[in-house]
Each structure stands twice: as structure tokens, then as C-alpha cells.
Amino acid sequence: MRFFRTWLSAMFATWVGRMAAGVSVLLAIGGATAPVLGWTWWPYTSLWIAAGFCIVMASYDIWIAEHKHRISLEAKVSGFPRLRLAPDAIRPESFTIRYGTTSDGRIVIGPTYTALRLRLTNDPPHNTPDSYARGVRASVSFWNPLTGDRLLFVDGRWADSTQPSQRDVNRDITEILAVDFPVGQSRSLDLLIKYPEDEYCYAMNNDSYEVPDLRNNNLRLPKGILRIVVRVQAPYVDCTITAEVANDGERHSVRPLKWDLSDAISVSQAN
Numbered sequence: 001m002r003f004f005r006t007w008l009s010a011m012f013a014t015w016v017g018r019m020a021a022g023v024s025v026l027l028a029i030g031g032a033t034a035p036v037l038g039w040t041w042w043p044y045t046s047l048w049i050a051a052g053f054c055i056v057m058a059s060y061d062i063w064i065a066e067h068k069h070r071i072s073l074e075a076k077v078s079g080f081p082r083l084r085l086a087p088d089a090i091r092p093e094s095f096t097i098r099y100g101t102t103s104d105g106r107i108v109i110g111p112t113y114t115a116l117r118l119r120l121t122n123d124p125p126h127n128t129p130d131s132y133a134r135g136v137r138a139s140v141s142f143w144n145p146l147t148g149d150r151l152l153f154v155d156g157r158w159a160d161s162t163q164p165s166q167r168d169v170n171r172d173i174t175e176i177l178a179v180d181f182p183v184g185q186s187r188s189l190d191l192l193i194k195y196p197e198d199e200y201c202y203a204m205n206n207d208s209y210e211v212p213d214l215r216n217n218n219l220r221l222p223k224g225i226l227r228i229v230v231r232v233q234a235p236y237v238d239c240t241i242t243a244e245v246a247n248d249g250e251r252h253s254v255r256p257l258k259w260d261l262s263d264a265i266s267v268s269q270a271n
Contacts, residue, residue: 079128080236086119086186090243090256093117097213110213113195114253115204117159117188118230118241122181133181136234138189142203143227145244151221157205159188164209191228192254199223199249223249238264
């Protein structure tokens with residue numbers, strides 16, 4: 001009903017504007033010619049002709065204005081940031097813990113683990129000044145796909161962001177939780193880690209660094225199939241990545257099974 005009232009108000013205002021011009025012209029013509037030709041019916045007929053014609057033209061004027069606005073809006077939205085899955089978006093990578101350097105310069109090496117990361121790229125349909133994604137944050141939740149129970153919810157950690165130990169504690173934590181995505185930029189988001197000798201795997205974020213080997217028991221996840229839901233948000237960015245991975249337990253790394261991305265911004269644009 002609200003949209004109907006808006007349309008009716010615009011229709012009436014446009015119709016009145018056209019009637020003021022159209023009827024004046026017709027009455028001026030009729031005033032000059034009707035007495036000569038004996039058209040006594042002209043004043044009334046011209047009024048109805050003008051009214052009908054102006055209704056048609058008012059509808060056309062409103063459609064043209066809405067159509068131009070829609071084209072302008074679509075052009076603007078097509079230049080918004082668009083985060084897409086990079087090739088091999090979720091894949092295991094091997095890393096080795098480095099505990100530091102001894103006084104004689106030797107690097108102290110720890111155990112090797114497998115990390116699972118999600119890689120995204122900012123690839124908008126059209127590059128505009130609005131295509132630069134600023135302050136992109138992620139939240140990650142882990143679910144049991146069989147029971148539907150949520151196992152864990154954490155703030156996501158971008159793999160190339162500053163480690164917590166190197167952060168100035170007087171600065172806002174959001175400075176390492178949020179990153180920028182220039183056009184064409186790809187970034188990886190930490191999801192989880194697993195040591196081959198362990199049955200469990202562990203979610204990976206800034207809280208992982210509370211433990212030297214990153215195995216924070218508060219972030220422990222069980223053996224079996226896990227569903228991971230990642231929501232990535234920023235101005236003009238709102239996408240959700242859903243993935244399933246398999247933790248096969250001891251002597252195995254975590255295997256990605258499937259993943260998909262849904263973009264709330266592009267869906268709303270299409271609708």
C-alpha cells in the first residue's frame with residue numbers, strides 16, 4: 001500500500017503538470033478557431049482529450065525516471081567489491097613451528113602441522129572507486145552436520161595479519177581482525193590446524209597463539225565430518241562460505257570435501 005500511495009502521488013503531480021501545459025494549448029487553439037468553425041463542443045472535448053493524453057504521458061514520465069534511476073543504481077552496484085573464491089579456495093598446507101633463535105643464531109624448530117585456509121579474491125564485475133573493500137572482517141562457526149549442533153564460534157583471523165604477540169596492546173583489536181581488499185587482491189583466512197599424531201583438530205584464530213604449538217584446547221574440534229560456515233562482512237560486502245571437511249583422526253590431515261559461496265549483495269541486486 002505504501003508503494004501504491006507513492007506511485008499515486010507521483011502520478012498525480014506529473015499529470016497536473018502536464019495538464020497545466022496541455023490544456024492551456026488546446027484551449028488557446030480552440031478559443032481562436034472554435035467560434036469561426038462553430039465548434040461549440042470543443043472546450044469540453046478538448047478537456048477530456050487532454051486529460052487522457054496526460055495520463056498516458058504521466059505514466060511514461062514516471063517509468064522513464066524509474067528506469068534511469070535503476071540503470072544508474074545497477075552501474076553503481078556492479079562496481080561494489082565482490083569477494084569470490086580463489087582457485088583451490090580451501091586446501092591443506094604444511095607448516096613447521098619455529099620457537100625462536102638461540103644465542104648462537106640457530107633456529108629452534110618444532111613439530112609440523114597441517115593448516116586449512118580459505119582463500120578469497122576481490123574481483124568486482126567493474127572496477128570503480130567503490131570497488132576497494134575496506135575493513136573486511138570474518139566470523140567462523142563450526143557445526144556437526146549430522147546433529148545440526150554448533151560446536152564453536154570464533155572471530156576469523158586473516159593469515160597475513162599481525163600476530164597477537166606483535167600487536168600493540170593499547171591499539172584496538174579490530175586493527176588485526178579487519179583487513180582491506182584492493183581490486184585483484186587475494187587473502188587467506190585461517191580455518192583450522194591439525195597435527196598428524198592427534199585425533200582432534202583445532203580451530204585457528206588469534207586465540208590459538210595463547211599456546212606455543214597453537215593447540216588451544218578451547219578451540220578443539222572432534223574427529224569426523226565438520227561443517228564450516230564463514231561470514232565475511234564489510235561496507236558493500238556480505239558473503240557466506242559454507243564448507244565441509246573431514247577429520248579422519250590420527251595419521252591423517254584434514255581433507256576439504258566441498259565448499260560454496262553465496263553473496264547477499266549480488267543476490268539482492270539480482271532481485
